[in-house]
Amino acid sequence: MATVPSTARAVVIGAGIVGNSLVHHLARLGWRDIVQIDKGPLPNPGGSTGHASNFIFPVDHSREITDLTLDSVRQYQEMGVFTQSGGFELARTPERMEELRRRMSSAKAWGIEAHLVDPDFVKEKVPFIETDQFIGAFWTPSVGVVDSLRAGTIMRENALATGALTVVPNVEVTGLDTEEDAAGRRRITRVRTTGGDIEAETVVIACGVWSPKIGDMAGISIPLTPAVHQMISVGPCPQLAEQEGEISFPIVRDMDTFCYERQHGADMEVGSYAHRAILHEPEDIPSIEQAKLSPTEMPFTSDDFDPQLEQAYELMPELLGAEGAEMRYAINGLLSLTCDGNPILGESEVRGLWTAAAVWIKEGPGVGRAVAEWMTNGHPEIDVNASDISRFHQHQKRREHTRLRTTEAFIKTYGIIHPSEQYESDRGQRLSPMHESQKKLGAFFYETAGWERPHWYESNAHLLDVYGDAVMPREHEWDSRWWSPIINAEHLRMREAAGVIDLSAFCIFDIEGPGALESVQRTCVAQCDVAVGKVIYTPVLDAAGGFRSDLTVMRLGDDVFRVVTGGAHGMADRKWFEDQLVSDPDGAGATTLTDRTDAVSTIGLWGPRARDILASLTGDDVSDEGFGFLTCREIQVKGVPVLASRISYVGELGWELYVPMDQAAELWETLLEAGGPVGAVPVGIGVYGTTGRIEKGYRAYGYELDGERSIVEAGMQRPKVKVADFVGREAYLRQRDEAPAAVLCTMTVDDHTSASGVKRYMLGGEPILTRDGETLTDGHGHHPYVTSAGSAPSLGKHVLMAYLPPDQATVGNRLAVSYMEELYPVTVGSVDATGLLDPTNERIR
């Protein structure tokens, strides 16, 4: 039995599917001197891997999760532990059938074979199913089951065979030691265990449901909660016992009862996501000695399961009621849930302390590879930004937040989730100073990064009559859910007069000190060595030339830069900049990053009358000559000191006005009051985030831009590349010399009429096909899908953006979009960053 070494290059805590996959990939990438510990025995230390259902349905609406799943399946197949069974997702209602049609969009977009089939087709493959219980199904032939324990053992043994790994089971972590570096940032130094201490500069917490408890030891939040997923096993069923092997019938997901039925040899496992959310605290999970089965196989609470049992019985009465078939195993199995449903991966705010948690079997090996690559190269091949631990804002690090959000989301595990659906729980965490005023204006609030943001204002409803059909009303309930034609009315009014937009959710941080210029220069693609008072829009890349972000930087002084970025991804951007800080160049003093988000509010003022409005409120020169585009400076607006920045994300003349939080409400009222007579109205994020930007072809991080996309593919390259070095420069120079594998294009929908005569409006995520419905494939082997969709009211068109194969990227090219399994004609309108509206940017001047 191995003992705990006193030092290690890296310590991996946890020997479930994630930890095992991680040590395998780290060893493969050349890491040596890795130590893996677990408090339980091998091969099943008692975590969630040990009781997992182990089946994999590859199609998810999220590209990131789908990519991790497909990579995991490939790895399971290579290890010989994957058995293909096929899988059905049943619809009992017409609403579910529509959701399955939407699922077809995702399947086509991600290139996964799937079909909509009738009950008889299901019956042929699952003879013991009652066809009168459902109306149709989504058939994925590539669904399968894996042996995740065996896979873990194979991967661990692979790493052991290279001599890179020492594995010590039955050792519990008792502490994580950190120390502060000169710049005040903490880093990990030591893992304390019941078997002795290990000095290490790199530690990965991969202990599933226990991760928050371990994270607390280093003072970091890993906001996941252990939650119960109930399952029972019924058998032996004669219909199953006759078959060879573990699984010979497809897995059935009974979507509307939130249940699944999965064969396991002679038994049928019935699992449920229909019961109330049953959450536990990591500290309350029993020890191995205390647990009856394993720590994560908690006592079954049969009352919670009884309703599902009945529904499962109705679906498969002959099988589940077969002579001799008994419920021989029933557990409340623990798994990990997070506030947004994504895993928690990456380096924490403590340097060298990584996490790979809240990962399910279907993503395990893919996550192991991605995190190992990230640790080795600074970025993974598959973009995992939606799973980055640095995404969490302060309010999301509370256990309460995780508890409330997962309680709300649990019942939606198999639910029909609208892409714009908002959470109801734990809202109102961050209120802008204008919040009270906005409530009076009838704001409909969406949430971003905890901020309540008006998406549109009911006070603008009167504009619907003003603009009539130009607001492009939507007839279909799904298309118009979480949407209002008022958004488009606000848009038209902004383009006609002006709009005032609350942008308090911006993440703002100031970088100051002798290394400030070098810090932003090495982080940003654009030239940041500009005159004080200049505003810079810039991509931010990883070393492989993929997008980390796009944001704006203002040079406020020789050694002072202000970075402004979107709230949703702001915390990850902050960490990225922190990681690039030049701490103490030549002993000239520290360079610091100060988060100003809670001190500074931002109000946008845009539209043809924006200058008139601002001029009426200030003595400062706001003419084009006196205040040029892409410049910023401090002005007084009715006595309020404001940092004004002339920039636009909506394609109009105007400013972002940065104002101290306690004076923002006053400025807001002043602008609305002064703007009223010339027609200005408050305008919501529906315009700012979608209609305004999409008419201009502006890209959005997380939609058009991510780690797998390049500046060249996104059509954002400038004539020159700055000489100063920056992260991703080499890769970017290479990309500029190569022909792009895909080209980001803007398209308009030519005809919205569906077969039933109802006009339909795409919402994003739909596949782009040829006019005949043939699949398109780009140079990466990917299929085009809609990255953003939205109304362009000033054009009277519905606009879609998508990366197309280069040979399809020609203006005027006629293609089709598939929406709910019907084809609609589209035409390419732009093959680079040129906006469909005002391509020469006259309006911004």
Add this chain to the structure above:
Amino acid sequence: MTNVLVCVKRVPDSSSEVVLTDDGQSVDGRYAGFTMSAHEECAVEIAAQVTSGGDEATVLTLGDADAVEQLRASLAVGCTAATHVVADPQRFGPADVAREIAVVVRDHEAQGRSHDLVLLGNDAADSGDFQVGIRLAYELGRPVVNGVNTVTVADGVVTATGSGPDGHETYRVPLPAVVTILEGGVQPRYPTVPGRMKAKKVPIEERTPAAEPTGPKRVRLLLPPPAPSNVEILGTGPEAAPAVVDVLEKLGVLAR
């Protein structure tokens, strides 16, 4: 026709490490969950077998509201009716419990439901008092057989068998009678899906205790010192295989 009453108690599952509550009065079931003792599971199985011809098998418990879980579990594996004396079981000693059961038996008799045979577990898994069966028989003035493994009923006579100090013992007593069961003679069955669904629909007779309990008069429970580890390392690597085979053969789980 044999009408059976089988008595069960909701107890913490003690198949893993036993954790006591802070006051030392009971076992903490927070981690391992709740169940009934293995003896009672066998008693329920015997009740189901004895009444398999369609006779009444009533399951009875004295316990808090959550104890309904054990009643439903028994209904799912063959019991046909259930009675719940809703009370905090910690306040009831063995004499109190025996008296409460006797009250139920007499009340049911008055309603025309005479429980010819009352089955109990040999002892409860948490308190281990070993008294309720004998006290109940005394209260009812019935013969009692303690600690047997199997029970059959024919022509008004109970035949119960078990192991005694001198070997295998067989008892024959006339009905009505009380019998306490020791695990090992029958294999309790798992519930079936239809059984569980049927159990859910059986109405449960709820009662309040007939009298104030005198209490268990327990000072406190103490945990025994941890048992010494009896792990024996048979060897490592392929050389250990013959030793493993020997053990498996000895256990009788290996067919050659």
